[in-house]
Amino acid sequence: MTDFGEQDTYVGAMKGVILSICPEAKMIDLTHRIPAQDICAAALQLSSVYAYFPPETIHLIVVDPGVGSQRRSIICQVENHTFVCPDNGLLTLVVQQAPIEASVAIQNKTYFLPQVSHTFHGRDIFAPVAAHLANGIPMSEFGPLVTDLRHLQLAKPDISESQIKGEIIWIDHFGNAITNIGHQHLQIIDPELKLQINFRDQQISRLSESYSTVPVGTTLALISSFDYLEISVNQGSASQICNLSLGDSVLVQPIIATTTTTRR
Amino acid sequence: MTDFGEQDTYVGAMKGVILSICPEAKMIDLTHRIPAQDICAAALQLSSVYAYFPPETIHLIVVDPGVGSQRRSIICQVENHTFVCPDNGLLTLVVQQAPIEASVAIQNKTYFLPQVSHTFHGRDIFAPVAAHLANGIPMSEFGPLVTDLRHLQLAKPDISESQIKGEIIWIDHFGNAITNIGHQHLQIIDPELKLQINFRDQQISRLSESYSTVPVGTTLALISSFDYLEISVNQGSASQICNLSLGDSVLVQPIIATTTTTRR
Amino acid sequence: MTDFGEQDTYVGAMKGVILSICPEAKMIDLTHRIPAQDICAAALQLSSVYAYFPPETIHLIVVDPGVGSQRRSIICQVENHTFVCPDNGLLTLVVQQAPIEASVAIQNKTYFLPQVSHTFHGRDIFAPVAAHLANGIPMSEFGPLVTDLRHLQLAKPDISESQIKGEIIWIDHFGNAITNIGHQHLQIIDPELKLQINFRDQQISRLSESYSTVPVGTTLALISSFDYLEISVNQGSASQICNLSLGDSVLVQPIIATTTTTRR
Numbered sequence A, B, C: 001m002t003d004f005g006e007q008d009t010y011v012g013a014m015k016g017v018i019l020s021i022c023p024e025a026k027m028i029d030l031t032h033r034i035p036a037q038d039i040c041a042a043a044l045q046l047s048s049v050y051a052y053f054p055p056e057t058i059h060l061i062v063v064d065p066g067v068g069s070q071r072r073s074i075i076c077q078v079e080n081h082t083f084v085c086p087d088n089g090l091l092t093l094v095v096q097q098a099p100i101e102a103s104v105a106i107q108n109k110t111y112f113l114p115q116v117s118h119t120f121h122g123r124d125i126f127a128p129v130a131a132h133l134a135n136g137i138p139m140s141e142f143g144p145l146v147t148d149l150r151h152l153q154l155a156k157p158d159i160s161e162s163q164i165k166g167e168i169i170w171i172d173h174f175g176n177a178i179t180n181i182g183h184q185h186l187q188i189i190d191p192e193l194k195l196q197i198n199f200r201d202q203q204i205s206r207l208s209e210s211y212s213t214v215p216v217g218t219t220l221a222l223i224s225s226f227d228y229l230e231i232s233v234n235q236g237s238a239s240q241i242c243n244l245s246l247g248d249s250v251l252v253q254p255i256i257a258t259t260t261t262t263r264r
Helices: A008-021 A041-051 A121-134 A183-189 A257-263 B010-023 B039-053 B120-132 B184-189 B257-263 C010-021 C039-052 C120-136 C182-189 C258-263
Strands: A056-059 A073-078 A081-085 A101-103 A164-171 A178-183 A195-199 A202-204 A219-223 A228-233 A249-254 B059-060 B073-078 B081-086 B100-105 B164-171 B177-182 B195-199 B203-204 B217-225 B226-233 B249-254 C058-060 C073-077 C081-086 C100-105 C163-169 C175-184 C195-199 C202-204 C219-223 C229-235 C248-255
Touching: A008 A121, A008 A183, A008 C039, A041 A081, A041 A164, A041 B010, A056 A121, A073 A121, A081 A121, A081 A195, A164 A183, A178 A183, A183 A228, A183 A249, A195 A228, A202 A219, A219 C182, A228 A249, A249 C182, A257 B217, B010 B120, B039 B081, B039 B164, B039 C010, B059 B120, B073 B120, B164 B184, B177 B184, B177 B249, B184 B226, B195 B226, B203 B217, B226 B249, C010 C120, C039 C081, C073 C120, C081 C120, C163 C182, C175 C182, C175 C248, C182 C229, C182 C248, C195 C229, C202 C219, C229 C248
Parallel strands: A056 A081, B059 B081, C058 C081
Antiparallel strands: A073 A081, A073 A101, A164 A178, A164 A249, A178 A228, A195 A202, A195 A249, A219 A228, B073 B081, B073 B100, B164 B177, B164 B249, B177 B226, B195 B203, B195 B249, B217 B226, C073 C081, C073 C100, C163 C175, C163 C248, C175 C229, C195 C202, C195 C248, C219 C229
8 A cells, every 4th residue: 555656667666676575475456546645544544454354464555754754664563464664653543443463663774675765665665674574584573672653643533422523534436425433433322323414514314224225316324334434425426416525524413203203 | 347446445455355265366457447337338348358368267347336235246157257246237248249158146145254234245245255256166156046137228339231320438548439330340331341430520431450550640440459440549539639428429331432433 | 567547458458368378477567557659758667667576577568659550569688677568669768777688579470369459469469478478488489589679769968067957757646756867967067966956947956865854845856766866845746836847947057165155
């Protein structure tokens, strides 16, 4: 996962380096379209996908606005997944889901390319380190243990008994707007999930199960496949149709019985 | 092949699931840029490419506007290729080219992920099913035989002895406009392919063999590499230069001898 | 590496052909976003990345505006890398870095697909040839030796003792503007690299080591990870902020001692 895009050969160079060191490496692209320098977006995307990979997977993430500065580079073991990345908060959400088993600061230049540039550590440091890890070099070889990883301050939903105030944190390729309100948050205010969702000047008065439960072109709210509240349009772009942007507020309230009766 | 785009980690999640079940899987991306929910485009693209893959290839196609509804999911064997996809017409053109050997409805939850979401069957059903197939689980294990697959009503060219009326069905990355008029249709109206092609207010009075037979910037018509009539500009975008859009009419007529004489 | 983009299945078709011939092939995408028909851009990108791949790598490059014409197709051995591509100058920069060991013109139709189209030699000629090479077929089997490869006339910087006049030759995904002025050129005019860089109506009065040595949003100049002079903005797009385009002039001059004193 990087923010390198696909027009240059930056990702290709990293893969060439990896294959040169570990010819058997099997490489999967998570995405290279993280918005440039957007560590929060990368942290979110990473946390939603890493657990679908097999045990012993090495996850290489390069979203690295601090490249060439004194920021640390780390290898971090979380359950049976290994992460190689700059220590800039990329793992903030991953380590909320599962405990860190060990982290080391990457320092041993034996495992870098012979020439290290000041602008492309993805190719010169992270890729060769990941490849040597894949070859079975133990984590402890790369540098000293560290415990004080950097964490991002990510917007958390504001939860009371009567409502949740969250925001839109991701808009996907289809225009679905994903919020920072989790399934478990919704259950706090109504275990049966009889909820109304307000955003901009619009209101949705129920949670749907899937896109196709409403007519084509209709706005709906549902629990996304990554367990967050999502605002969508069946076969359309909620982002465009409802004019939604990152950071927009979303308010969730229980539908109380009397209201329900009145509405009928 | 999906309509998931590349900015999210949806495709990555599917690949992680596949590798978790079938670590030896070799995965090739056909494209993830099918326009959102555009089953026709996917059917067209799929039919033009699948036969270039080796026997025993499993083709996994997720363009699935009906996800979460009662639409069926299928495994379909066509010659020695296996297709895993929603039963929404994606195979319409494939099964016109070669006979179906067997199809089953995907029902056996043993081969799904333990948690199945209502919005991402690509990850939770199609990917694990494809991976189990790759592991050698026989098709019959996944569900009952079915024969009544859904088919799309795709625009067919209107063919008479004196002309063919078709339309533009795909515009590629280069701006080449591909029509639904096949090589074999053209041969019906003139086996020697002495043809004139009309579209918008423009006329091309011959078929070219390749782009470079006309000067740079010139509009031409030729038989595309997938055997359809294509309108192109040598080293330019026919779509932009000729202002072509999907659905535009294209009329092909034989050039009769007298006309040819006059023109000389 | 191609200019095929990712919306069509052109790249997928090539990979299917390769796997059909060489099932063990390991394929890495360098990029498929070379601007359409832009041989210069492809030559530049290729030269910056190929050496990061393992010995014996076969590099398949299809940027081929002359497809279907009489232009030759070649296999070219440079050090321990093999290149398969049209003979249109794509290797111009590669062969400036290392000597050609041997080149052959691709002529032996035994190694083509049975049907060769006039518009897609990537699928019908280049992919199968690369796959047969990967299977160990010797270069000499594909056609006669050739020595007169085509070369592009690429813009070279104009270097005197007191200044270098170059231009912007690539703008990357981040908006970094890469020039055709190499590290070695800069050392000619001042071995200590005390330089000022002028472009448009702007001036940068030093070379930085990395992006993060200047405040966020500030324009800087540095030696890129591919050893060319690059104009960048820390965590921003130099292309947008400085309004830079391909072909813009860049002038580099030494900062002479007296000037430096005055400026202090």
